[in-house]
Amino acid sequence: MSIRELVWGGTINVTLTVDQKLFIPGVPAETGSLNFRIRRDSYIVECLPRLLNQLQRYMVGNLADILNHCWLECDSTVLPWFQPVGVQYDLVRYDAILQRDEFLKMASSVDAITVWRIKLNYGPTLPAGVIPLIRQPNQIESYWMHRWKQACFILNGTSKQMMSLSRNDSKKFWDSVRNGDSNDFEYVSAKIVPTKPRMIPLQLHDINDPSRIHQPRAECENSSGKKTSLLDAVATTLPQLLAEKGQLSSSTTLICQGIIIDADEQLERLYPPMKSFDGFLHVVVVTIL
Amino acid sequence: MSQRLIESESESGTDQSEVRDPSDGVKNKLEDYTRRLSQLGLDLDSDSNSNSNSSSFMVEEAQKQKTVDHQLTKQGTPGGKITIRFQPIGAISAVRPAACKISAEQHFSAVVLFLKRRVKVDTVFCYISNSFAPSPQQQVGDLWRQFKVNDELIVCYCATVAFG
Amino acid sequence: MERYERALVDRDRAEQLHSELFPAVADGGLSLGPEIGSSRDEETTSLLPQMRQLLAQRDTTISQLKEERATHMSQQVHLNDVILGLTLERNVMEDKLKVLQREYKELVTRWLAKAQQEADSMNRDVEQHR
Known part of the structure; x- marks a missing residue:
């Protein structure tokens, strides 16, 4: 597989x-x-x-x-x-x-x-920070669609690809998530995700502050042409996790889709296979204090 | 979408057993409003024109009581604040002034709440770059860094759904 | 990337142990808790509509009672305020009454003294004319 x-x-x-x-x-x-x-x-x-x-x-x-x-x-x-x-x-x-x-x-x-x-x-009252679900199930689908629009904008510089999906394709896209149909999902997402993305939609989740979602600006390569790695993204967002010489501290591990990922991995290579169904690459940062 | 996010600002009922002086009620409301403004950490441009005397008074009070700026280690957010420019879509009234500064660490839900109060509507739909609605939990600092135009985060808002 | 493929396979080995006991949500079938005896299940099922109706009625009654109680509480507070106001008014009236009673007594005393004086003077005149 x-x-x-x-x-x-x-x-x-x-x-x-x-x-x-x-x-x-x-x-x-x-x-x-x-x-x-x-x-x-x-x-x-x-x-x-x-x-x-x-x-x-x-x-x-x-x-x-x-x-x-x-x-x-x-x-x-x-x-x-x-x-x-x-x-x-x-x-x-x-x-x-x-x-x-x-x-x-x-x-x-x-x-x-x-x-x-x-x-x-x-x-009767939800805990603080919980977004109430008042328009089930449309609210979830709508939220997910906007996540993809945001991801599309980050990838392409515009949400045009997402907004110009036909009604059929939009329905197919959401149904593929509900039913776990990977063929339909890949078919529609291929219309949105470019082969050469502008930037990578990335979210970092810190286990020591789970309510705070970090979404760094992650360009595929920097001004000198060097490919951006996961470490570069962590360095701009959570610099306190870096040890000397700019490497990740030994007590920090990066997890994506339930497996441990190398910090040196290029974002452009990591994104296509490891992205989530909402268009974002989610990485959990585990630092044992 | 985000109706009750800011739990600390819930409108609690008054204790009916207290005998209240009517002037205290007005004073308490003013103090409550200025406290909430300061919690939003919103500053307005100093050359802004406010329509009513009471709202300009509120703004002055908020500026006097504003919270200490957070110094961020992240790039591109000098003084921990970012500028948001509001653009109305359709028949909804415009916010004056159109540009505001907000702490980069605020969630986007704070911006939505601010708009609802300034424009005096129950529901408002907010979009970035005329495209998508960000998650209420996203920090405005992250959105600004990613989607800013001329050092401003453009937030379009509408009374009805504008972009799907 | 091959390393990640192996890691994902290991992940699935670890996270999907005995997954046959856990039906997929998409399949629509779910494994509930321990089976309830079928006859008891039927009896419970037949009683359910009445129980739910009863519960709904009770809930409505409770909410009505709560509203009434809230109204009574607010009325009680209002009444307490009125009582307080009337008590204050009564106290003020009592003070005024005391002052007025004092003044009245004083006036009566003075009038009696004046009447007495006039009566004495008239008596003296009468004595002189005899």
């Missing part, structure tokens, strides 16, 4: 526990526990209606009201719905990624399983 196919096909096992407040009194606690597998390249909140439909007969209130007043948490950390599942997972489970080799050695001898446990909370 190619890198692109592996990136698109990556999935995570999830156990979602739904807030007991949403259930009719007397329903057993285990009823509110859902096990499912979700693609790293998707928004978990987009799947919520489908997930909660399974439990609706046990729940109080209507689905629309529930979705307007709920949010996801992992270990008391709020998971913002507008980030890809893979990025959210890497931000909270980076330790599993760093210890993957040991885990795989151990997993061959014992019956190990990797499950991401998250909770769906419900309340």
Whole structure:
């Protein structure tokens, strides 16, 4: 399988526990526990209606009201719905990624399983910083479209390629994300992503400050013609992570799509296979303090 | 899209058991408004023309109470502030002045909130470079560095959806 | 890039262990918690509409009661304010009454003294004419 196919096909096992407040009194606690597998390249909140439909007969209130007043948490950390599942997972489970080799050695001898446990909370007021979902599902699709417009602008210097997609192609594009259809996705994204990008849409996520999203200006090459690397982008945005001689400090690791990436990797080479379904290259910066 | 992002600015109800002096209510509202302006960290150009006396008073108060500038280590944001130029689209009223300075570390949601209050609308749709709506969580400093035109971040705004 | 291909394969090996127990969301099938006994499940299912209706009614009643309580509280506050105002007014009136009563007493005393004086003077005149 190619890198692109592996990136698109990556999935995570999830156990979602739904807030007991949403259930009719007397329903057993285990009823509110859902096990499912979700693609790293998707928004978990987009799947919520489908997930909660399974439990609706046990729940109080209507689905629309529930979705307007709920949010996801992992270990008391709020998971913002507008980030890809893979990025959210890497931000909270980076330790599993760093210890993957040991885990795989151990997993061959014992019956190990990797499950991401998250909770769906419900309340009259959302926690600070949570963007309310008031126009489901259009709001998510609209948000994702604007993400691609921004990415298109960064790649091409204009959003024309994205804005001139036919209605059919736009629908195909979003449906490909919902249904996990990589052929349709690659077909439409090829019309947007140029072979020689102007700049790379890049977002850096720092585990020590997960609410702060860094989006540095990442040109493919600098004025002297040298190709920009991931290290160059980190250096402009998080210079405190650099050790002497301009290299990344030994306590810092860069993770993209759940694997460790070399800091010297050229952005122009990294972007095409490793970009997320929202058009951005998401890199999680792990610094063990 | 971003209706309730700035949680600290929620409008809490008054305690009905308190006996309030009516003049205190007006004074409290003025103080509250200036506090919120200073939280936005918005400065207006000194040669701006304000339409009403009360709003110019608010601006002066905000400038007096403005927060300390954050010194950024990032390139291109002298004094930690960036300039935003607002361009109305369609029938929505224009913001005066059209250019404002804002701390680079503010989220884009602060800009949206500021526009809603200045233009006195419930909903406003904001776009960068007449193209896309950025995520409310994105920092204006990052947007400015990437999409600035003549050292200004152009934010177009409209009362209805303008760009898909 | 080949190194990344191997790393992604390892990633999937680690993250997709026993993934057959976790149905894909897109497939529409989901694995819920432990199975509930089928007969009990049927009984619960048949009661559900009534329970939901009952719950909805209770919720409506609660919200109505909360609104009434809020109204009563605000009325109570208003009444307290009125009582306070009236009490203050009464206190002022009482003070005024005391002052007026004092003045009245004083005036009555003075008038009596004057009447007495006139009566004495008239008596003296009468004595002289005899």
